[in-house]
Amino acid sequence: MATVADGHLHHRNEGGGGKVVVVMVPLPAQGHLNQLLQLSRLIAAYDIPVHYASTAAHNHQARQRAHPLAAAANIHFDDLPLPEYQSPSPNPNSANKFPSHLQPLFDAVAHLRHPVAALLRSLSSTADRVVVIHDSLMSSVVQDAASIPDAESYTFHSISAFSIFLYFSEGLETPFPINEELQKLAIPSLEDCFSREFMEFIVSEQKYIDLDSGIIFNTCREIEGEFLNSIEKISGYKCKRNWALGPFNPISINGKEIDHNLHRHECLQWLNTKERNSVTLVSFGTTTSFPDDQIEELAIGLEESGVNFIWVVREADRGDCGGGGEKPVPEGFEERVRERGMVVRDWAPQLEILGHSATGGFVTHCGWNSCIESLSMGKPIGAWPMHSDQPRNAVLMTEVLRVGVVVRDWGKRNEVLRAPAIAVALRRLMASEEMRRKAEEVGEIVRRAAAEGGATRLEMDSFVTHITR
Structure with a gap:
């Protein structure tokens, strides 16, 4: 059987392992909220129940700012409790432009671990499989999924495969080989890109990478395939499949513009x-x-x-x-x-x-x-x-x-x-x-890759088949 969403045909998965529920756990910052909400729309189009788990304020923010197609999708929003935290104003005159005013929020999200675990256990009591897709910076929050029977988790990286490849390859003792053209590029260092506190936050979340079953990117293999292939060969990611399911946002196909x-x-x-x-x-x-x-x-x-x-x-x-x-x-x-x-x-x-x-x-x-x-x-x-x-x-x-x-x-x-x-x-x-x-x-x-029969669409079909196996 098939269903139509976003103007395209999506195949429903039938008889493939019973009821599967997907739980999205985004980092509560707009660029991260938006991407996982858009992915929720794509997965919901396969008749898979999707739970979007964040604080009430951030769930409201994600819905308010979403493209109407995402806002209209059949997605359940789970409002999770979060203790109060300091919320300073941004400092436009800071030499480092990283939004350090959000750090108290990022520190507070550790308190979401137990509410998320409770949600996963509740869903696992009625579902045959609970699939957790979480922001890479929420890895510690979803760590209890590893102890829940028939639950599996997937890391979502909210940035380009190019940036992830550079970040992880630079941490290797022996630099990972790249083609001659890339070797000529002047790659900016990470100096002034992040605050010291946020870099520590990133490193602390990487400890939980081994708990996951795979990696998801909001990108297209046709434009970042070289970097996706290289990531799979880097130690720590070996034997883990990555899935290029992007772009998550609605697109125009065959000349038909967005309404x-x-x-x-x-x-x-x-x-x-x-x-x-x-x-x-x-x-x-x-x-x-x-x-x-x-x-x-x-x-x-x-x-x-x-x-x-x-x-x-x-x-x-x-x-x-x-x-x-x-x-x-x-x-x-x-x-x-x-x-x-x-x-x-x-x-x-x-x-x-x-x-x-x-x-x-x-x-x-x-x-x-x-x-x-x-x-x-x-x-x-x-x-x-x-x-x-x-x-x-x-x-x-x-x-x-x-x-x-x-x-x-x-x-x-x-x-x-x-x-x-x-x-x-x-x-x-x-x-x-x-x-x-x-x-x-x-x-x-x-756009061709995302259209029916295109590489991205086939990869999405493959991912859905995998999680509903």
């Missing part, structure tokens, strides 16, 4: 008035805080560039999920650019904007959510990395896949990027027909 009416946001109506590939989306995710002088330079750069743009202006999320407040833009800016620019405060429907025919480029911090969404929509990237895996994702986009340009050089991260350089980078991003063509080619590869 923009699902999100009746004013910016989509504005895009309808613009020519094809004429607008740049400028957005830096949920954990980026700019100092006022950088905001001013960016505004001037947008104005001087002459390009059409949508600029999403919002503060980094606070730890209490209260959302971001608006940041000041220079006085008179919006009035001066009203014919070709739009400022969107707070939340914006990024996927729909990227999927719109008028959007021709994306200036981004290179968080993996943004990268994979841009790749699946075939849009070139202007890379402005801020922290975490973003500097290495920027290399993947601009040097390996060659679907982007550097806007902010990571090596000059401690300097304010001035307006003239921003304007030049914006014009270069929007003017390069060769790069646009390359981005569209990659987008077509990704």
